[in-house]
Amino acid sequence: MHSLCEAVSHKLDVKLQTTINSISRSGDCWRLTGDSGVLSGDYDWVIATVPVNQTLGLFREHLTEAALSGENGLERVAMSPCYALMLGFAESLELPFDAAKVKHLGIEWIMVNSSKPGRPPGSTLMFHSSNQWAQAHLDAPDDWVINRMRMELTRVLEQQLPEPQVLELKRWVYARVEKALEPDYLLDIDNQLAACGDWCLYDRVEGAYLSALSLARRLAEII
Ligand SMILES: Cc1cc2nc3c(=O)[nH]c(=O)nc-3n(C[C@H](O)[C@H](O)[C@H](O)COP(=O)(O)OP(=O)(O)OC[C@H]3O[C@@H](n4cnc5c(N)ncnc54)[C@H](O)[C@@H]3O)c2cc1C
Missing domain, CATH: 3.50.50.60 (FAD/NAD(P)-binding domain)
Structure with missing residues (x-):
């Protein structure tokens, strides 16, 4: 993905890793303020x-x-949230699908990422909570969310998975566009x-x- 962004931004002055906290008027121009104060430049x-x-x-x-x-x-x-949990296993898991849409549970989508071409040995699962479930548990601690999502996964797969070597949770506060x-x-x-x-x-x-x-x-x- 980097090459696409680099190509379209060729010869542009791009400032990375810079959060803009506010904008303000300076005559006919705009000024931007980031974490380290006002950024240089007046903008139309x-x-x-x-x-x-x-x-x-x-x-x-x-x-x-x-x-x-x-x-x-x-x-x-209006936007609603989503949790995404990635689990990486040293061993190859035997699952009867590459991707699964799940209905009526806390989990909504399971993707066997390692089934994509050119992936190394082992298995990687990426799964998403439903938006309703994420909304209901948006303030819950990460450990609680991880445990509950893994319990839901065991329920859906009807099998206990081995301990993952990699485990990463991402809380997407603005995931689905409701309106x-x-x-x-x-x-x-x-x-x-x-x-x-x-x-x-x-x-x-x-x-x-x-x-x-x-x-x-x-x-x-x-x-
Ligand atoms: C879990 C999940 C899985 C998804 N999977 C897919 C998929 O498989 N296929 C698909 O097509 N779409 C998918 N999507 C949706 C897709 O990621 C989004 O639709 C897309 O990224 C939106 O692009 P955007 O440019 O509008 O915003 P974003 O990608 O959210 O980009 C906004 C950027 O603004 C930056 N930013 C925020 N505030 C500030 C600030 N104050 N100053 C400076 N920078 C700031 C953020 O860091 C971010 O880089 C998925 C979304 C989620 C949550």
Whole structure:
């Protein structure tokens, strides 16, 4: 994936590992403030590609009431969470599927990652909780979540798996788009602010890409 980003950012001044905490007006320009203070540079436009809550945090005091809380305002966008747990085993597991969609349980999706071409020996399972289950247990400690998800997995597979060598939990707070923004990007021409992301359309890479493409086309018309 790196090569794609490197190709499209060729000759651009990209600053990595920099969280933007706020934006502010400086005359006709925008200034960005990160963890280590104000970043150098005055900018004509701010185009955010961060999740909806972070977009709200950055833009809230600069947007109109309608853009914030109108019928299609930013505050109407709704996302739900998901837990993803990865287990890596030294041994090859015998499972009757490469991927499984699970219904009516805390787990929703199981992927045998090691079944993908070119993977080393051993087995890797990646599984996702349902969004409802993650919402109900969003504040639970990691150890509790890991134990419960492994119990659910044993129930679904109807077999006790060996102890994993690798175990990694990821808590995705903004995973599924329950209600997307309409239209498929945010654009405030007067303030020169824009935003795009999967939360403007649907929760796949394709949703993020199409939202950005629509916004880029519109910006090319007006800038
Ligand atoms: C568990 C899981 C599995 C998924 N699997 C798939 C799949 O198999 N196929 C698929 O198509 N989609 C999948 N998705 C969905 C896909 O990952 C998202 O739709 C996509 O990443 C959204 O892209 P985005 O650019 O809108 O936002 P993101 O990918 O969330 O990117 C936002 C970026 O903004 C950065 N950021 C946030 N706040 C700030 C800030 N204040 N300052 C600077 N940077 C900031 C974040 O660090 C992040 O890098 C999955 C999602 C989850 C949660």
